[in-house]
Amino acid sequence: MIIKILGTGCPNCKKLYENTKKAIEMGQVAASIYKVEDVREIMKYKVMTTPVLVIDEKVVFKGKIPSPEDILKTIFNEMLNKNKDS
Amino acid sequence: MQIFTWLADYVAYNLLHLEKGQHLTSAIHFFIEDTSKIFFLLLVIIFIITYIRSYLTPEKVRSLLVKKGKNVYFAHLLADLVGIITPFCSCSAVPLFIGFVEAGVPLGVTFTYLIAAPTVNEVALVLLYGLFGWEIAAIYILSGEVIAFFGGIIIGALKLEKYVEGYVYENVSTEIDLEVEDVKITFKERVNESFEYTMNLIKKIGIWVIIGIGMASGMHGWAPTGFLAQIAGPGNPFAVLIAVLVGIPLYSNAAGMIPVVSELIRLGVPVGTALAFMMSVTAVSLPETILLRQVIKPQLIAIFLGIVTVSIIFTGYLFNFLIP
Numbered sequence: 001m002i003i004k005i006l007g008t009g010c011p012n013c014k015k016l017y018e019n020t021k022k023a024i025e026m027g028q029v030a031a032s033i034y035k036v037e038d039v040r041e042i043m044k045y046k047v048m049t050t051p052v053l054v055i056d057e058k059v060v061f062k063g064k065i066p067s068p069e070d071i072l073k074t075i076f077n078e079m080l081n082k083n084k085d086s
Numbered sequence: 087m088q089i090f091t092w093l094a095d096y097v098a099y100n101l102l103h104l105e106k107g108q109h110l111t112s113a114i115h116f117f118i119e120d121t122s123k124i125f126f127l128l129l130v131i132i133f134i135i136t137y138i139r140s141y142l143t144p145e146k147v148r149s150l151l152v153k154k155g156k157n158v159y160f161a162h163l164l165a166d167l168v169g170i171i172t173p174f175c176s177c178s179a180v181p182l183f184i185g186f187v188e189a190g191v192p193l194g195v196t197f198t199y200l201i202a203a204p205t206v207n208e209v210a211l212v213l214l215y216g217l218f219g220w221e222i223a224a225i226y227i228l229s230g231e232v233i234a235f236f237g238g239i240i241i242g243a244l245k246l247e248k249y250v251e252g253y254v255y256e257n258v259s260t261e262i263d264l265e266v267e268d269v270k271i272t273f274k275e276r277v278n279e280s281f282e283y284t285m286n287l288i289k290k291i292g293i294w295v296i297i298g299i300g301m302a303s304g305m306h307g308w309a310p311t312g313f314l315a316q317i318a319g320p321g322n323p324f325a326v327l328i329a330v331l332v333g334i335p336l337y338s339n340a341a342g343m344i345p346v347v348s349e350l351i352r353l354g355v356p357v358g359t360a361l362a363f364m365m366s367v368t369a370v371s372l373p374e375t376i377l378l379r380q381v382i383k384p385q386l387i388a389i390f391l392g393i394v395t396v397s398i399i400f401t402g403y404l405f406n407f408l409i410p
Contacts, residue, residue, distance in 0.1 A: 008180055008377055039180050039380050040253060048144040048185035049178045063144075063178065 001031040006052040023071035094119035117303040169202025194242020202234035249386035326402035333366030362402025
């Protein structure tokens with residue numbers, strides 16, 4: 001699982017990064033987190049508010065900072081969806 | 087708002103048995119009345135604004151501007167009005183800017199929105215309303231809106247597109263999907279989220295509001311009025327100018343500064359000077375400006391800052407002239 005945090009480097013983006021890290025530790029999820037700070041890269045996801053959380057190229061949160069619990073819930077949901085598809 | 091005076095009366099005289107007419111008593115009374123009133127207003131007004139905002143995402147604003155904004159003056163007015171209720175985190179300024187330009191929103195209209203959204207700050211609005219009543223709060227909104235409206239029109243008329251970084255226009259030709267699907271959130275979720283946001287914001291700024299009101303109530307009984315009136319009073323023609331130049335770098339502590347500002351007004355600093363100070367604290371955000379450098383060239387940043395600064399100084403002098 002590839003998780004990306006899109007943001008131009010403000011405190012909100014850092015907070016989202018930390019919350020995501022916590023979520024991964026809590027859930028023992030095998031995932032790699034990347035920070036995306038380049039505006040051109042960010043715009044490819046067609047978002048207008050940051051910070052943004054992207055799980056396997058899908059935008060799951062934008063313009064807000066969900067708690068580690070909410071992030072973990074979303075990660076599990078995404079995993080379930082994937083298993084259904086395959 | 088009478089209820090907060092009663093509360094302060096009750097706590098100061100019945101619970102603490104303070105003596106009327108003392109400096110300390112009036113400072114404590116002032117502190118209790120203003121903190122309870124302002125926290126109540128912050129809770130109610132920010133909750134309402136956040137709730138309305140949950141229906142008005144930046145994507146919706148963009149599609150509104152593109153679809154309804156055929157007439158350029160109407161587009162400016164629309165950007166101005168939605169700017170009141172949709173402030174954005176300064177870190178979103180860049181993606182927002184690109185998103186607007188990509189969809190064909192004119193540069194001037196984009197700037198009207200970029201100026202309006204932070205200029206009319208809801209926390210400042212609450213504090214002004216709580217401390218001075220609706221007239222001053224209305225003046226604050228109106229002057230912010232006028233600055234944003236004409237600031238955007240000037241930037242539009244100057245044809246400054248050449249100062250936008252080239253890559254922003256690269257994607258303009260691609261089809262932007264303007265159909266915004268309604269996010270399916272239940273009423274309960276909206277209320278919960280708005281409440282959570284409100285509480286988080288109050289937690290974040292609460293300490294500054296308390297410090298601010300604390301300082302103001304400290305000055306309430308003792309401050310040497312003559313000294314303040316001398317440096318920032320009607321007698322000093324440069325007061326507004328100085329207030330704005332001091333206000334610009336103070337961006338981050340806006341919430342804490344405002345109760346102090348309000349106490350300055352009580353001590354004889356003219357309304358225009360105080361208003362200009364407050365607007366410069368909230369409207370000109372250095373972090374936002376630094377981020378905007380990624381999409382616009384220094385010349386346009388300078389013009390943007392120049393227009394906003396000059397307009398705020400002008401507003402300050404205008405209100406000092408109108409309400410001496």
